[in-house]
Amino acid sequence: MLNLYMFQYDWDWSVIWRYHSVLIKGVVMTLQLSGTAIVIGTFLGSFLGVVLASKDESWKEIRQITSVLIDVVRSLPVLILILAFNYWLPYFVHINSPFWLACLALAVNLSAFIADVLRGAIEGVPRPIIEAGYAVGMDSRTVTRRILIPEATRQIIPTLALLYIDILKLSSLASVIAVRELVHVATEVSTVTFQFLEIFAALAFIYMIIVLPFSYGARRLERAEWFLRRS
């Protein structure tokens, strides 16, 4: 028995076991949602990042538009982005599934950050290393493909890991448009059983279990010899 200010509360931890299969489905959905968003967002973000970093004159307009769009996306809270996609997108494209709407919103959000980070990394590749590519006779396409992009990718991997962990956590916002991910199923279970405290304690614990290995791995990766290479 726990006496809170307003009401009495009867603890019953068995609720977690009784609803474990539902919760596991929520975990799977969370992983699917964030995983798909990460894959789409990474592809889109890499493409936009290369566009932003390109010096090609004929791409100037595309660069400016991309840059404005990225600023817009980055200035919006992810929750607003998800709601906006949920209400607006079905009018333009034939997507009605909450999963895909949330997934696209998360992916677009991620891609804006990746594009910006990648642009910075590409511009930060030391000039002499690029020159060394030209000096052996590479054309600018080969220099981009073989030197610029691999070098920049290595630079952004630690940041990328942080952004991915963010997406994993932000995927919880998809619950507001009825994607049956972890938070959504937890809410459902608790409104049926009224065991809010146990369910949400379990929820926090599950997120920790999922996220901590990722953060730990990212930190290990950052310290790994592979990242410390400098010529």
Next chain:
Amino acid sequence: MSATVIEMHGVTKILSGKVVISDISIAVAEGEVLAIIGPSGVGKTTLLKCINLLVPIDSGKIDFRGQTVVERDGATSQLQVKIEPSFIRRKIGMVFQEWNLWPNKTIRENVAEGPRFVLGQGRGEAFSLAEKLCDQVGLSDKLDDYPVSLSGGQKQRAAIARALAMEPEVLMLDEITSALDPSLVAEILDVISGLKNEKRTLLIATHHMEFARAVADRVIFLWEGRVHEAGPSKEIFDSPGTPELRNFLKILNRAH
């Protein structure tokens, strides 16, 4: 008289308002080792980079084997590049002062990169070429290491192997001993002496006089962006004609 490989005619380069090299005419003959000496900031690096088109010239003309590579009548006229830059860079290799190896590639990959992605060699072919060249510069045991784990001298030898992998007709060496600890210079000199014995055409920019004296056939002394004195290596070092060169050599000798 052997054939002229590179010929510069009145080349001038201005960088942010300052004349770095001015009206320079130099000819490099097949199989010779030509050293360009002069104080830091005199435009040695710029001169080399003009030749392989990493730096666009402001006026003058550069020929490669009698063919015009680049030509410009003055800063107001159009720069005319007559030969594909990647072609000329393949023929005229360059090794940089700070080696500039690619940090996320192993030594083997660094050396094989040009043959694979410029000459279109297969992976196996390029890798065995890399192994052969690394053996030549004494890096057989470093093939799978990344540049970060090598000493400065080893990195510089790897950079030489990388340039040699393109089988250039001329190799330009830009201050390759300047960023090295003096104790590591000897190993680089060995490699360069080896290249000289192979009768390779070398164009060396340096302010390391023992290096120039040891390998150069001919020496050009740059002063204030101009060719101030030129001649056979022995003449330049033993009986310098101008007070500037005498002074330059004296200061360097005192420093050693």
